[in-house]
Amino acid sequence: MTMVPSADTTPADQGVGPLLRAWREQRRVSQLELALRADSSARHISFVETGRSRPSEEMVLRLAEHLEVPVRERNALLLAAGYAPRYPETPLDAPALDAVREGIERLIQGYEPYPALVFDASYHVVAANRGITMLLDGIPEHLLRPPLNTMRLTLHPEGLAPRIRNLREWRGHLLEQMRRQIALRRSERLRALYEEVAAYPVPEVAEVPGEREDSGPRPAEPVPYFALPMRIEHEGRTLSFISSTATFNTPMDVTVAELAIETFLPADPATVKYLHTLLP
Structure with missing residues (x-):
């Protein structure tokens, strides 16, 4: 690279x-x-x-x-080049960014019951909705201490990793995403995070025994996914999500430029039905 x-x-x-x-x-x-x-x-x-x-x-x-x-x-x-910086770096909790902060909170809350979160350039979570909180049930306290880091939460062997049914594929997707970000940004912190999570042992993942037919995407015919899904176990069910990441257009502030909004779209009808039942 x-x-x-x-x-x-x-x-x-x-x-x-x-x-x-x-x-x-x-x-x-x-x-x-x-x-x-x-x-x-x-x-x-x-x-x-x-x-x-x-x-x-x-x-x-x-x-x-x-x-x-x-x-x-x-x-x-x-x-x-000998010139003054052009772009400010405003703390996210500053009054000047009230509109941005309130806007992303409304956006991710409006996305419920589906999971959505906002993270910064170091993958630290700055906002999350109830859909994300639901997926984090049972995660050890030491992984939930601020600042929450989405890569650690997902790939740590005590985090979500053992629950992800297609872990090797999803892990490969996340590590490739981080490699692209390292190539884009000159960040030792991001490079150190990549080396940390890439070194995590990969837990063996087994299919959930006794999954109910109406609880996970287990139809007679395979679901034709249009993008790589994250298939994750939750309370004996396997939920499937397609993720999408959005950033702000033409940002004029460093903090805003480095924010990313990730949303998880249900990839099958069973996941839609379950989430609407769980988070009405």
């Missing part, structure tokens, strides 16, 4: 040129292609990357946009 240089290992005085080159190489974009996208020239891009030319603030932001650099790292590029 190709890595963008870590913020913890990149010297502060390295300058914006090498940082831009690292992002360009990470995105596998040539100098010419980047120049065409940014309405510049390959010669100018080369001069910027080698430090022979100091880019304007507008050019730094334009190149960052075309390289899909995360908002937090755009601030780092601006600082390296």
Whole structure:
């Protein structure tokens, strides 16, 4: 896996040129292609990357946009070029983000009885609805201490992992998702979390004995899933969910840019019926 240089290992005085080159190489974009996208020239891009030319603030932001650099790292590029950061990082509990906070709370509560949660760039849970709380019944206290971490809760052998019927497939999906995020963000914390959860032993998962025919997705014919489901046991039933993750469009704040809303859509009629009975 190709890595963008870590913020913890990149010297502060390295300058914006090498940082831009690292992002360009990470995105596998040539100098010419980047120049065409940014309405510049390959010669100018080369001069910027080698430090022979100091880019304007507008050019730094334009190149960052075309390289899909995360908002937090755009601030780092601006600082390296000698400019002030453009994007604030407002605490989620600050009054300025009241509308965002209240909006996501209404969104995930309105999604009930289906599970939904909101997490940050480190996969720490910042909000969750009753559907998620229901799935966490019986999880040991040490995994539920703040800050809750969705990857630890899911993959820890004392967490949800033993209850997930297709654990190896779902674990592979989550680890690949984390690898993509590591490639996108220069975060030692995220890298450390990946190494931690990837090292967890994988518990053996057995089908739930004596599952009732009306409690889980056990029809005579296989259910034709249109995406990889998470099949999880709950009180002797196997529930099936398809997950979807959404982020904010064109965020102008680091905190908001790093929030993600994950919703779990029931993947079969039995799961729909059970959840509406359990959480009316």
